[in-house]
Amino acid sequence: MNTLFAVAKNTFREAIRDRILLVILFFAALFLLAAPLAGKLSPGQGVRLVTDFGLAMLHIFGLFLTVFLGSRLVFHEIERKTIFLLLAKPLPRSHIIWGKFLGLSAVLLCTTALCSAVFFLLVTPTWSLVLIIGFIYLSLLLLLSIVLFFGTWMSPLLSSVASILFFLAGNISFSLRLFGENMSVAGKYMTEFLYYFLPNFSSLNLKNFVLSGIPYTALNLIWIALMAIIFLIIFLLAASAIFTRKEFEQ
Amino acid sequence: MIRIKHLTKIYTGQRAAALENLTLEIPRGAVFGFLGPNGAGKTTTIKLLLGLLQPTSGAIEILNGGPQDLAVKKRIGFLPEQPYFYQYLTGWEFLEFCADIFALPKEKREKQIRAVLEKTGLAQEAWQQKIRTYSKGMEQRLGLAQALINDPELVILDEPMSGLDPLGRREICDLILDLRKEKKTVFFSSHILSDVELLCTHIAILDHGKLLLSGEVKGLKQGKKLSLGELFLATLAHARS
Numbered sequence: 001m002n003t004l005f006a007v008a009k010n011t012f013r014e015a016i017r018d019r020i021l022l023v024i025l026f027f028a029a030l031f032l033l034a035a036p037l038a039g040k041l042s043p044g045q046g047v048r049l050v051t052d053f054g055l056a057m058l059h060i061f062g063l064f065l066t067v068f069l070g071s072r073l074v075f076h077e078i079e080r081k082t083i084f085l086l087l088a089k090p091l092p093r094s095h096i097i098w099g100k101f102l103g104l105s106a107v108l109l110c111t112t113a114l115c116s117a118v119f120f121l122l123v124t125p126t127w128s129l130v131l132i133i134g135f136i137y138l139s140l141l142l143l144l145s146i147v148l149f150f151g152t153w154m155s156p157l158l159s160s161v162a163s164i165l166f167f168l169a170g171n172i173s174f175s176l177r178l179f180g181e182n183m184s185v186a187g188k189y190m191t192e193f194l195y196y197f198l199p200n201f202s203s204l205n206l207k208n209f210v211l212s213g214i215p216y217t218a219l220n221l222i223w224i225a226l227m228a229i230i231f232l233i234i235f236l237l238a239a240s241a242i243f244t245r246k247e248f249e250q
Numbered sequence: 251m252i253r254i255k256h257l258t259k260i261y262t263g264q265r266a267a268a269l270e271n272l273t274l275e276i277p278r279g280a281v282f283g284f285l286g287p288n289g290a291g292k293t294t295t296i297k298l299l300l301g302l303l304q305p306t307s308g309a310i311e312i313l314n315g316g317p318q319d320l321a322v323k324k325r326i327g328f329l330p331e332q333p334y335f336y337q338y339l340t341g342w343e344f345l346e347f348c349a350d351i352f353a354l355p356k357e358k359r360e361k362q363i364r365a366v367l368e369k370t371g372l373a374q375e376a377w378q379q380k381i382r383t384y385s386k387g388m389e390q391r392l393g394l395a396q397a398l399i400n401d402p403e404l405v406i407l408d409e410p411m412s413g414l415d416p417l418g419r420r421e422i423c424d425l426i427l428d429l430r431k432e433k434k435t436v437f438f439s440s441h442i443l444s445d446v447e448l449l450c451t452h453i454a455i456l457d458h459g460k461l462l463l464s465g466e467v468k469g470l471k472q473g474k475k476l477s478l479g480e481l482f483l484a485t486l487a488h489a490r491s
Contacts, residue, residue, distance in 0.1 A: 006350035010336065017338040081334040085396065088300045088328035088406075089351045090320040248302050249261055 003091045007099025008106065015069055015107040024068070025111060028061035032118045047123070054119045055132060055207050062112055062140045067163055069107070070147035071156040073100045074243070083248060094240035101148055101236055105141055112137050132206045135224070139204040142228045143167055145235035146199075152242045169194070170201035199231040200224075251404065251435050252276040252299065257308035259294050259459075268294045270459045272308070276437060276452065281430050283446035283467075284439040285482055286456035292439040293331060295456075296408050299437075300328055313404060324352065327402035331409040331439075333393035337382035341372060341392050344381060345399055352400040366395040369428075371421055387418045394425065405429055407438035411445055423449060447478035455485050462489045 015021060038053040040046070077083040077096075086096060116133050123129065146166050150159035169176075173195045180191025203224045209216065252275070259269040269291040276282045284292050297303045299310060301317035315322035335344055345363045354362060367377060370391040376384065384392065390410070397405055410426075411419045419442070426449050429436050440446050446453060447467070454464035463470065463485050470481065 002353045003351050006347055009350075010339075010347050013343070014336060014338055081330070081332075082336060084297075084302060084330045085328075085333065085335075085348075086351075087302055088323065088326065088330075089348065090323040090353075091351050092320065247262075247304060248297070 004095040004099045004102065007086075007091070007096055008102035011073065011100045011103025012106050015104060016110070018069075021065070021069070021107075021111075024061065024065055025114065028057065028111075028115050029118050031057045031061070032115060032122070035119075035122055051123050051129070052207070054123060055129075055136070058112070058115045058119055058133065059136050059139075059205075061115060062108065062136060063143065063167070065111055066104075066108060066140045066143050067147055067160045069104055070144045071151050071160045071163070073104065073148065074151045075156050075159075078248065087248070093244045093246075097148060097152070097236060097240045097243050101144060104144055108137065108140050108144070112140070128210050131221075132210055135204045135206045135221075138225060138228050139201055142199055142201070142204070142232050142235075145232040145239070149235040149239040149242075152239045152246070166198070167201055170198045171205075172202070173198045173200055174202055199228065204228055251278040251280070251313065252437065253309075253311040254295075254299075255309045255311075257295070257298060257310065258306045259291075259298060259303060260306045267306070267459050269298070272456075272459075272461050274454055274461065274464055276435065278435055279433050280452045281426065281436045281450045282438070283450035283453040284437065284456065285441075285443070285446060285453060286439075287441075287486070289458070290456040291459040292456060293408055294459075296328075296406055296437075296439065299406065300326070324400065325403045327397035327400060327405045329393045329397040329405075329407045329410055331412060333389060335381045335384075335389065335392065338380065340378050340380055341367070341384070341388075341395075342377045344392065345395060348396045348399045354400070362399060362401070363395075366398045369398065370395045370425065386413050387415065390414055390418065390422070394422070402434070404435045404437065407436065409439055409441070411440055411442050419445065443477075443479040443482055453478070455482060457486055457489055460489075462486070 032054055035050045035054040035057065038049045041049065074097075077086065087093070112133065119133075120129075143163060147159060147163040150162045154162060176191045177195040180188045183191065206216075206221075208214075254272055254274040257269060257272040258267055260267045272291075272295065284295065286292050294303065298305055299312060299317055301323070310317050313322045313325050336347075339347070342363065345366065346359065349359045349363060367374075372388060372391040372395060376388055381389070381392065390413070394407075394410070397407070407426075410422050414422065423445055426436055426438070430449070430451075436449075450467055452464070452466050453470070455462045463481075467478070471478070474481065476484065
């Protein structure tokens with residue numbers, strides 16, 4: 001476990017010392033602070049619009065950071081050949097994947113907390129909002145596991161595109177399933193398969209039903225979180241399996 | 251210490267073997283020079299020894315285990331050719347990271363980092379500087395320091411003198427001589443034959459993935475009034491004729 005935390009600590013250090021992170025955070029703060037402008041566009045709906053806009057910005061910048069930093073994690077080790085220094089040491093290859101995941105999760109926790117602090121300067125904090133942000137963070141972790149999975153065998157650009165497509169498809173899998181009910185048998189099975197195969201990102205976006213007053217139970221939330229964690233573990237196990245068999249010829 | 255039997259490596263998509271039927275034995279305490287022109291298969295052999303590549307056929311026994319065994323890797327130090335580092339770390343932080351991977355106890359860690367930095371001659375003011383500010387020579391010293399952080403029984407160095415000025419080369423030679431005195435086994439590849447002659451107890455010459463010659467330096471030169479450089483060139487010329 002020591003080796004896993006050593007990789008996590010190193011990943012955390014790398015990410016927080018990356019100037020690009022600071023630039024992205026600066027823009028995230030700028031957009032969040034611009035949220036009151038959205039409120040002014042629609043009198044009477046001000047608070048709701050500021051909240052919606054702020055949460056959307058928090059989510060979008062989180063997604064951008066996850067894809068941008070996550071897609072480079074493994075690739076940079078190989079491209080810069082630091083991987084040779086690591087693999088010659090008593091470090092299980094799976095620890096590199098899990099350690100990198102842990103390290104970047106810690107970075108995302110810090111950035112989400114920082115953006116939330118800016119957001120709560122504009123909006124009164126409530127438990128519902130904290131819960132929504134918590135689930136946004138969980139969706140970022142799930143996306144990170146997908147980015148890492150693709151990143152073990154694809155270039156950063158390809159893994160970014162594949163992960164974003166996965167994320168978008170995961171957001172509409174429920175609608176696809178409903179759509180499939182009116183299709184032929186093959187279409188129905190196809191949409192049904194996609195519904196179960198793709199992680200359901202839309203269920204992690206609590207904003208829509210919490211802010212609209214749709215009731216939810218603790219059991220619902222636990223089930224949604226559990227499903228996300230199961231998918232996350234599957235993607236990380238798959239990434240580890242690919243990385244363990246990988247040869248470094250160059 | 252190291253036993254290589256009929257080792258062959260063919261890279262994906264290649265027809266020719268990068269390494270062909272290599273059989274070699276390196277005894278404990280030897281300073282082993284691995285010689286050959288570019289593309290001879292030296293780095294491929296080193297990568298196979300460290301478990302970075304899987305052999306197409308053949309077997310490797312290293313420190314009584316296999317190249318993938320973590321327990322074996324704990325006893326090996328490795329300096330890659332032209333080592334790359336994490337540029338955003340300081341030299342000290344990088345060695346802390348390496349010490350953590352070897353699970354050195356906290357109380358021993360700082361002492362060991364200090365010891366290897368002093369041994370490899372990295373100036374004290376550079377310890378807390380970011381690696382991106384290091385010169386080639388400083389990077390090579392840091393590379394050697396990380397290879398020694400676990401006090402290894404076997405040190406594998408891939409072209410340790412490459413890109414160094416004469417003074418830097420001399421210091422690396424001195425360091426290898428120190429390791430020899432400490433009875434460590436050193437396996438290193440090099441193009442610089444005068445250094446190999448000075449340092450090595452055993453050598454092997456490789457060309458186009460094939461072993462041309464191997465053995466104890468004394469034995470190979472016995473009865474021949476040849477320098478190692480001349481022996482190397484004569485062996486290559488004979489093999490290629």
